[in-house]
Amino acid sequence: MQPTGTQKSDGAGLERLWLQVCASRGTPAPDPGQRGQFLHDLEPEARSTLESVLTLAARGREKPGDLGLLSWAAACTRPALLKQLQSHGLAFTGAELFACGLKLRQDGWDMQQRIAQLHNHPEDVDTLRAWLPAVPQEEPVELVDLPLQALAAPAGQQETAPEAFYFWPDDGPLDDDAPGWDREHMNAMDTMPAAPASGRTQALPLLPTRFERQASPASSAAPAERDKSRLQLRLFGKAAAHTLEVTAHRRGGDFMGVHVVSIDSAHALSAGGGYAWERKLVLQLTPEEMPAVVATLIGITPSVRFGHHGATQAKFIELRRQEGGLVLVTGEHAAIYSVPVPTATLYYVLDLFCRAMAMEGDKPVRSVSEILALVKAAHGF
Incomplete structure (x- = not known):
């Protein structure tokens, strides 16, 4: 035993x-x-x-x-x-x-x-x-002639119905268990009901995604005098959320003035209804890292990970393809922010990165096809 x-x-x-x-x-x-x-x-x-x-x-x-x-x-x-x-x-x-x-x-x-x-x-x-395992061959059964009465069921024995097998419906291609949660939280996820008992609708849909062009602080100025709009893309998950934004890099001048993508990450509030943006993690990709991210987005590489970000070099970003899309993970020490991105949303993530790489200074000077061709050439395609 x-x-x-x-x-x-x-x-x-x-x-x-x-x-x-x-x-x-x-x-x-x-x-x-x-x-x-x-x-x-x-x-x-x-x-x-x-x-x-x-x-x-x-x-x-x-x-x-x-x-x-x-x-x-x-x-x-x-x-x-x-x-x-x-x-x-x-x-x-x-x-x-x-x-x-x-x-x-x-x-x-x-x-x-x-x-x-x-x-x-x-x-x-x-x-x-x-590669299917071999099915063992059953030994042949010797047939014996028996009286017809011997084939009848014993008296008083009821005929049992055949066993039925039921397939549960697929819950979806992505699994976004909350990184950093303890065992109790993970068990709670396994038994989470499909809708709140109160019947109220959730404050946030599961994975809403949208481009936002927010006006600059000089919103009271005339349209011709306003600064350029900020390109943002927000990704929401059950455990965390990311805001991706096209920004200038502090070393952009060393790379022909190219722009990069900055990421703000926040955990979901335990009470529901939003995210803790006041305690967000802020991370900015470098110009050298941008092409490698695009290579993963278009499927040339299965994943990419960059670490040693931030003043203490403890921040990291990881992008990994998986069944039904990819997962975007950021973190610092034990704080992990993981958000799954379905295939339909990859279009907008890729578009955002291409828009950033198309910029030189404050103007787009490259087309998307030129960017993708450069990325493929850099990765051996």
Whole structure:
């Protein structure tokens, strides 16, 4: 009995570690109803790989591609993904799919992208089918002639209805568990009702996004005398919010007067109804960092991370593609601000960054196509 108890303890510890990394690094969280079974079913090699990556990520020492692996592990716990594969005749369990993905990632596969495009690539379906675990062959059953009465059900025994299986609807492609929350908050998220009991509408929609052109302080001046409008884009999540704004960089003159994007981040108020902007985190990208962010936005690179910002060099920004879009994370020490950005909103984020890079001084001098061509050339395309 001792080995069984140890195994359960190890599984619970690995589950806690996984949730800790989701909270601290903003990675997608596993399905709360499936993560325990997923970890239990993992083969030793796959389990060891996942545990190693989680341990490094918890310390901020993960290797390139490790956070993408954690995103893949979380995707393997989602019933909707397994159901999608079943529609192609691929009957994987979550643990089997994760092990398959580990092997194919070594061959350069982007698993989530490949699976999303299976209907256009039947050869990928064949590749995945080759990785399905072999089904053990049942021993042949010897048929014996029995009297007809022997096939009848015992007297008084009621016929039972066949077991029914129900698939829960997919809750959505993105998971924005609040980074920095403790276990109690994460458990509360798992059981959060769809709407408040009072029936009141939420003060903020889940992910409203918009451009705002705010007038300069000289709003009382005539239109011809006003300063140029400020280009802003606001992204809201359940745990935090970001304000992205095109600004001049203090070293802009060293880079032909180009502009950059500054980011203000704030945590959501525990009582709801807004964000703590009075305690916001302020971070400004450098001209050197802007092209790398655009490369991630257009899918050339899966993620980008910059640290050593601020007076104490403790601030960082991370942009990482994931299923259904990307996640934008900023932070300083233990304060983490993570906001998921759906694919439909990426257009506006990319537009904002391109507008910033198009500027020289106070005028746009480059087109979007020129900027994208420069970014692709700089990244080897």
